[in-house]
Amino acid sequence: MAILVNKDTKVCVQGITGRDGSFHSHRMAEYGTHIVGGTRPGKGGAEHEGFPVFDTVAEAKAAGANSSVIYVPVAGAVDAMYESIEASMDLIVCVTEGIPANDMVRVVASLRGRASRLVGPNCPGVITPGVASVGIIPGRIAIPGRVGIVSRSGTLTYEVIHALTRLGIGQSTCVGIGGDQVPGMSFLDVLELFRDDPDTDLVVLIGEIGGSDEQIAARYIAQELGKPAVAFVAGQTAPPGKRMGHAGAIISGGEGTAAEKIAAFQAAGVPVGESPGQVAELVRARLRLPEGSGTA
Numbered sequence: 001m002a003i004l005v006n007k008d009t010k011v012c013v014q015g016i017t018g019r020d021g022s023f024h025s026h027r028m029a030e031y032g033t034h035i036v037g038g039t040r041p042g043k044g045g046a047e048h049e050g051f052p053v054f055d056t057v058a059e060a061k062a063a064g065a066n067s068s069v070i071y072v073p074v075a076g077a078v079d080a081m082y083e084s085i086e087a088s089m090d091l092i093v094c095v096t097e098g099i100p101a102n103d104m105v106r107v108v109a110s111l112r113g114r115a116s117r118l119v120g121p122n123c124p125g126v127i128t129p130g131v132a133s134v135g136i137i138p139g140r141i142a143i144p145g146r147v148g149i150v151s152r153s154g155t156l157t158y159e160v161i162h163a164l165t166r167l168g169i170g171q172s173t174c175v176g177i178g179g180d181q182v183p184g185m186s187f188l189d190v191l192e193l194f195r196d197d198p199d200t201d202l203v204v205l206i207g208e209i210g211g212s213d214e215q216i217a218a219r220y221i222a223q224e225l226g227k228p229a230v231a232f233v234a235g236q237t238a239p240p241g242k243r244m245g246h247a248g249a250i251i252s253g254g255e256g257t258a259a260e261k262i263a264a265f266q267a268a269g270v271p272v273g274e275s276p277g278q279v280a281e282l283v284r285a286r287l288r289l290p291e292g293s294g295t296a
Helices: 019-031 057-062 074-086 101-110 154-166 187-195 213-225 258-267 276-286
Strands: 010-014 034-039 051-054 067-070 091-094 117-119 125-128 132-135 144-151 171-176 202-208 229-234
Touching (some): 010 057, 019 034, 019 132, 074 101, 091 125, 144 154, 154 276, 171 187, 187 202, 187 213, 202 213, 202 258, 213 229, 213 258, 229 258, 229 276
Parallel strands (some): 144 171, 144 202, 202 229
Antiparallel strands (some): 125 132, 125 171
């Protein structure tokens, strides 16, 4: 069944005529994702490299889209999210980075009581291997299977997927939620979906320094998930008070350290890998797969 993205996902690409929107529209379509078209205000009715162009997300929805992915530059990305929320898109993936936290507080507040789910901003998106991809996760590194992945880090998402694939361990769905301080979906939101997904047997959680989301996730895994999990925490050597890569990756007042997060996972019975390769080995051990089995 997978989560968030499946064979029925039909995508509107916001910013389809831009460099990134155009490039990734083709990559997603080549992977098998149903691209209904994209938006560029004032260009409605035209085509861009074979894709229909709409003036608004509402028009794309009327043409069959039920999800959107945003490649709009930062100056227009907040309005792009609001537009998809107003159009009641099932899934909204915002790849754009650099969106102010204050703006995201209002965007997240606008989602309350709505059916839309927002992944991002500043994220790589979602892929259900062998089915569909919404965002920028390279499909060639993923294979279908039964291990779910949720991650704050884009690059580490790719590394863990690749490490699992090299061992022949496939993935059900991989979700990059982004590392900003105010994300749309949290670890907890995604873990709840994996809990209820019959096609996911184990979950890999990739965290990093900053905040307390990993500690909250660790408690949920121990009390509610009902499935084995493996974790990785980036930023173990980060100096306090210095932002490391993501807006949310900062240790402040002695809180949010990698050591605290690792301790929380270990207390919840979740093994923590020291590298993406070791994460894959821990997954194989938790699933009791023999070396070279390639069955997950």
